[in-house]
Amino acid sequence: MADRDPIEHLISLLSRIPGLGRRSARRAALRMLMRPQEAMLPLAQALEAAARAVRPCESCGNLDAQSPCGICRDPRRDRHLVCVVEGVADLWALERAHAHQGLYHVLGGVLSPLAGVGPEDLSISPLLARIAAEGVEEVILALPATVDGTATAHYVTDRLKPAEVAVTRLAQGVPMGGALDVLDEGTLAAALRSRRPA
Amino acid sequence: MADRDPIEHLISLLSRIPGLGRRSARRAALRMLMRPQEAMLPLAQALEAAARAVRPCESCGNLDAQSPCGICRDPRRDRHLVCVVEGVADLWALERAHAHQGLYHVLGGVLSPLAGVGPEDLSISPLLARIAAEGVEEVILALPATVDGTATAHYVTDRLKPAEVAVTRLAQGVPMGGALDVLDEGTLAAALRSRRPA
Numbered sequence: 001m002a003d004r005d006p007i008e009h010l011i012s013l014l015s016r017i018p019g020l021g022r023r024s025a026r027r028a029a030l031r032m033l034m035r036p037q038e039a040m041l042p043l044a045q046a047l048e049a050a051a052r053a054v055r056p057c058e059s060c061g062n063l064d065a066q067s068p069c070g071i072c073r074d075p076r077r078d079r080h081l082v083c084v085v086e087g088v089a090d091l092w093a094l095e096r097a098h099a100h101q102g103l104y105h106v107l108g109g110v111l112s113p114l115a116g117v118g119p120e121d122l123s124i125s126p127l128l129a130r131i132a133a134e135g136v137e138e139v140i141l142a143l144p145a146t147v148d149g150t151a152t153a154h155y156v157t158d159r160l161k162p163a164e165v166a167v168t169r170l171a172q173g174v175p176m177g178g179a180l181d182v183l184d185e186g187t188l189a190a191a192l193r194s195r196r197p198a
Numbered sequence: 199m200a201d202r203d204p205i206e207h208l209i210s211l212l213s214r215i216p217g218l219g220r221r222s223a224r225r226a227a228l229r230m231l232m233r234p235q236e237a238m239l240p241l242a243q244a245l246e247a248a249a250r251a252v253r254p255c256e257s258c259g260n261l262d263a264q265s266p267c268g269i270c271r272d273p274r275r276d277r278h279l280v281c282v283v284e285g286v287a288d289l290w291a292l293e294r295a296h297a298h299q300g301l302y303h304v305l306g307g308v309l310s311p312l313a314g315v316g317p318e319d320l321s322i323s324p325l326l327a328r329i330a331a332e333g334v335e336e337v338i339l340a341l342p343a344t345v346d347g348t349a350t351a352h353y354v355t356d357r358l359k360p361a362e363v364a365v366t367r368l369a370q371g372v373p374m375g376g377a378l379d380v381l382d383e384g385t386l387a388a389a390l391r392s393r394r395p396a
Binding site: 005006007009010013014016017018019020023024026027028029030031032033036037039040041042043044045046047048049050051052053054063064065088089092181182 | 204211212216218224246249252261380
């Protein structure tokens with residue numbers, strides 16, 4: 001490792017970044033090597049700082065430098081309203097839409113018999129515990145409009161039946177098969193506004 | 199800086215990588231944050247190591263962890279043959295084509311009256327000094343087939359006239375207006391093989 005070519009090593013790690021192929025990684029490395037102080041050291045420090053500080057929120061599963069996360073700590077958020085998402089990418093997408101004033105709950109995936117993902121692999125029991133403990137009045141299921149996402153929404157709705165809580169889901173308007181985090185903010189906000197009983 | 203959100207800061211630095219937009223940077227950050235030990239710390243260390251170690255070769259201008267660079271030190275390279283390139287990206291492209299057995303000389307750009315790049319901004323005097331000092335017998339001009347690249351080739355050819363050295367250039371075959379570092383290796387190798395007097 002000590003005598004590995006540092007340029008080749010850097011290119012090989014850069015090319016693992018989603019969205020960068022080998023050729024883009026080479027070009028990026030070269031551009032950065034032209035200005036190491038401005039382009040490389042700040043990125044190295046940011047990576048280290050984020051890797052050290054960022055962890056999943058013990059309450060909702062969001063990623064943040066503090067736990068509970070900034071959203072869970074924010075006194076202006078409506079604690080009676082919890083939006084359930086597949087992952088942090090979807091949470092971030094909803095935050096960018098500025099359409100949800102409540103809290104979140106990150107499931108950590110959706111049910112997928114083919115991929116071997118069962119209920120015990122998702123954060124469903126912690127969701128039930130939160131609802132009981134925190135006086136949640138409405139759970140919004142913001143799950144992807146895929147087969148697995150829809151099945152997961154049905155499953156979670158069933159599990160929530162014993163709790164005294166309204167369960168809603170995003171309005172139709174989310175394109176079939178579409179992932180939440182690539183939707184435009186307007187569509188996301190509209191779908192959130194016209195949510196309806198599950 | 200200390201209390202800046204480490205995730206937002208990381209995304210903002212990642213989005214400056216050529217080839218990554220804001221959306222890709224966000225996705226990349228999230229994917230890396232899922233596996234900080236495997237995906238973030240090694241990249242941080244590689245960036246730091248490269249920023250610390252890599253510098254321009256004092257002889258040819260290539261970027262390497264040592265100076266003179268690995269190519270200039272390699273006893274198997276033909277020291278009588280020097281290939282002149284615009285930048286390190288083109289040097290790397292020629293190396294990937296495995297078509298050149300000599301050394302290189304990085305000009306650091308091409309002449310561009312519009313951009314205010316004159317001969318004194320390029321590594322032309324050091325090239326003349328190398329030819330005199332190192333017994334170079336042939337200079338291959340591997341400059342881009344653009345207006346500025348062609349003008350630069352003519353200018354360098356003129357400056358090399360007093361020296362006892364053959365001056366050749368890459369064969370036609372390089373597409374007009376094309377950059378060397380995005381060419382396929384086969385075309386590059388063919389153009390190098392059929393080089394002809396300037």
